[in-house]
Amino acid sequence: MSLLSVRDLTVKFASRDGAMAALNGISFDLARGERLGIVGESGAGKSITGFALMNLLSKPGFIDGGEILFEGEDVTQMSPKQVRDMRGNRMAMIFQDPMVTLNPVLTIGQQMVETLRAHRNLSFEEARQIALVKLKEVYIPSPDERLDQYPHELSGGMRQRIIIAMALLLDPKLIIADEPTTALDVTIQADIMELLLEMCQSNQVGLILITHDLGVVSQVTERTMVMYAGRIIETGATRSIINDPQHPYTQGLINALPQQTPPGQRLKQIPGAMPTLSAMPTGCPFHTRCAHVTDECKRTAPEVSQFGDTAVACHEVHRLQRDLPKEVAQ
Template sequence: MSLLSVRDLTVKFAMRDQTVTALNQISFDVRRGERLGIVGESGAGKSITGFALMNLLSQPGYIDSGHVMFGGEDIVRFSDAQMRRIRGNRMAMIFQDPMVTLNPVLTIGQQMVETLRAHRKLSRAEAEQISILKLREVYIPSPEERLEQYPHELSGGMRQRIVIAIALLLDPELIIADEPTTALDVTIQADIMDLLLELCQSNKVGLILITHDLGVVSQMTERTLVMYAGRIIEAGPTRQIINDPQHPYTQGLINALPQQTLPGHRLKQIPGNMPSPAALPAGCPFHPRCDFAVDICRRVRPEIMRFAEVEIACHEVSRLHGIPYKEESA
């Protein structure tokens, strides 16, 4: 049984003059202890997916339809009180910028102790001891002293380690990490990702890693979802997607990696930009940027289809696998 099962999840934003679809019927599963990557350019819907799973969407965004089964319960329709039992306790999220995540006017100790006591019946002394243990787990030196410090007194890498420690405080079953190293120096990023991988493996915690960095995904995850314009367009084992990408968009992401270009040569890039969710093209949303687009791509949105271990939404890939074009309305 999957720890998390997402089915046909659709998220919309009610704007002044129209309703915009940010996520369009996405479906995927995460098993207990599994590490799943979600990749794509800015605007693909990666972060919205994370916020929707945590039920943290704020107005004008809302979940329009679909199911998010977590531990056998559909949390989409949970009340705020019911979600407070889940958030931070069984499902935790690590955000992009630790300075936004941490409260600047509270000490590290106050924030960790309050988190623990909100979900567990603990004395302040007991909560402090657990906080110290968790800080040691993420290799924070002199953890007793750090409890008395404020976020601004710590380096960016130290703050992000503390955010990870807070996420692990209540031994969650699933962690959603949304670009957890974006605000950090390159030299610190690898250390943070190694730490997160080690902690997830040792604690048997499921991980959803949201990132645009395919290099990180290849090292951290077992399965990968590739998103484009609010849809999943390729999904499967990470090694297979990295080594043999099928969808033209995934191929473009791989080819755009710096290591794919010889020294002294211009970096390859996918032409054009991600379309606005308010003005998606007809048919396949990637067709204006695709070198392999044919007439049907401009008229009919491709359905996601399974080929062995990989799922792909592409007319041309389906044809290459012996499935004729389907003339259906978009």
């Protein structure tokens, strides 16, 4: 049995003009200990997917249909108490800004101890010792001192390490990391992603990494899912997606990487912009930006079909001639 099985998940946002779909019937599976990357531009539905999996959607957003089976239990049908027991305990989320996650008026130790005691029958000292061990695991220097410090007294990289430690406090089966290194500089980003990968591998924790950075995905994940306008348009082994993309949108993302452009030349970009929820085109949502668009693309949304090592939602995938370099990933 898969650790996570999502089937036909639809998320909508209520508005005066009617409900608008932010996720449109997405389906995917995650095996125990597997690392999955979700990539796409802003507005593709990546973060909404993460929030829906954690049952963290707030109004006007709501799950309109489908199943989220986590260890065989449907998250969409859980009671509020069951959801509280699941969050942090069995499924944890790392957000892109640690200052949003951490309470500024409580010390790091207070926050970690409260988290542990909310889910485990532990004394204060027992919880503090576990917190200390977790800080050591993520290579926090002088962990005893850090427990008694406030978030604003720590650097951005230190705060993100503490968020990872807090996510691992209760030994969850799945971690959802939503752009976990966005606010950090490049060298610290690499350290944090290496740490997250190490923690997941050593603890056999499933990981869903939500990011727009294909370089990070190529280094950390085993499988990649490309999203566009609330749909999954391509999924497969990460190496296959990076080195031999099939969908025109994925090809555009690869072509836009800086290393794909010779020095001194303008960076390549995908023309146009992601459609808004209120102005979603008919047929394939990417057809307004696609160089290979046909009348069929404008009329009907493509079904997902297997092409080589990847599953692709494109009418023209069998016809397209690809000329991407085959050695993009390092």
